[in-house]
Amino acid sequence: MTDPTQIKKGLAGVVADYTAISKVNPETNSLLYRGYPVQELAATQPFEAVAYLLWNGELPDATQLAELRAAERANRALPDDVKAAIDLVPVDAHPMDEVRTALSLYGARDLAGIGSVLDASGTPAENLDRSIRLFAVLPAIVAYGQRRRRGEDLVEPREDLDYAANFLWMTFGEEADDVVVDAFNRSMILYAEHSFNASTFTARVVTSTLSDLYSAVVAAVGALKGPLHGGANEAVLHVFDEIGSADNVAPWLDEALASKRKIMGFGHRVYKRGDSRVPTMKAALDSLVAHYDRPDVAALYDALESEFVSRKGIYPNLDYPSGPAYQLIGFDTPTFTPLFVAARVTGWTAHIMEQLSANALIRPLSAYSGPDERHIDGYVPDTAAIDIAERPEEAAG
Ligand SMILES: CC(C)(COP(=O)(O)OP(=O)(O)OC[C@H]1O[C@@H](n2cnc3c(N)ncnc32)[C@H](O)[C@@H]1OP(=O)(O)O)[C@@H](O)C(=O)NCCC(=O)NCCS
Incomplete structure (x- = not known):
């Protein structure tokens, strides 16, 4: 029986290998590429x-x-x-x-x-x-x-x-x-x-x-x-379309939170105090808002951010500013x-x-939660067949 505390669902908190490519530090809210x-x-x-x-x-x-x-x-x-x-x-x-x-x-x-x-x-x-x-x-x-x-x-x-x-x-x-x-x-x-x-x-x-x-x-x-990963920037725009304008944020959020919806563009598996990339992308979004003269986009963005952060304490991730930025540039949401x-x-x-x-085959273990061993009615084992249980080193494949 596997100790339940050994099971890291979603591999949360598991350090799987070294990498020299980037460093995410949620404590200092920083992201380094090669330093x-x-x-x-x-x-x-x-x-x-x-x-x-x-x-x-x-x-x-x-x-x-x-x-x-x-x-x-x-x-x-x-x-x-x-x-x-x-x-x-x-x-x-x-x-x-x-x-x-x-x-x-x-x-x-x-x-x-x-x-x-x-x-x-x-x-x-x-x-x-x-x-x-x-x-x-x-x-x-x-x-x-x-x-x-x-x-x-x-x-x-x-x-x-x-x-x-x-x-x-x-x-x-x-x-x-x-x-x-x-x-x-x-x-x-x-x-x-x-x-x-x-x-x-x-x-x-x-x-x-x-x-x-x-x-x-x-x-x-x-x-x-998937919308829990890259699909979120697209999903942010669907949320913006649903809300329509800044003055509809509070009633929309009441309903969304009551029905336990995840609000796309907020939250992160690693960053719990804000995504280090957001301020840079928000500045880029601001420059686009000014360039295209679209203060309505900024108003909706700010209203949803402040309302959601004050209610849930969950901060925007990079998809939140990038979605509206891409829309202003002229990219279609999909x-x-x-x-x-x-x-x-x-x-x-x-x-x-x-x-x-520096390769090693990635192959974690699982804790079995299915039925105990059982057998097909009427099945008579072929005694000539090699019993794999006698070769445990091959049973792990
Ligand atoms: C990214 C995400 C999957 C991280 O999930 P996670 O690591 O499981 O999140 P947490 O463990 O910090 O969640 C803590 C609580 O906040 C809630 N929560 C987290 N993000 C939320 C969001 N965007 N909207 C509403 N509630 C949220 C969770 O449901 C959980 O509630 P519970 O304790 O009642 O179950 C999640 O925040 C999410 O689905 N965000 C929306 C999708 C998105 O923007 N993805 C892009 C990521 S870069």
């Missing part, structure tokens, strides 16, 4: 430099950044067969299903010719190359997805624009203002990495079997889709979680490479 506070990175760096940092451990010098940018630009275009695969996904399917499908085909075509699973996990150089290509192609997948749902054609990437500006160009077919590019760039950096969250841990579990990087990323996309994928793919791939560098 750098995320706020500093968001204020000073292009997203490409942060991707480089997550993968390589150091910020790039000018030459290294130029090389990464060249590789990123060379791999931006959506391959025809991946576009065709996206077109096969029902247009009213959730865009995360579209992203998952596109990445699955992208991986299969890249690994074509690798006949044995023994060779799939790749060398460090191959995996860095695969990571850069995924990072580069995701904006095309996400942007085309939104355009297709709007009945618009694919927009080809622009070689003269950096990552964030090109992402917005491919989505909207026009050049974005600097304030919008800056806010979007910051959001990508803030979403890039967050230690052993559910999707990253999923990627590490898949990698630990020595599967390939693409399989791990596709699995992570599935984990991120596109929000795919945007999260485009950012978090940098963290996922950094973790996949780290897992491979």
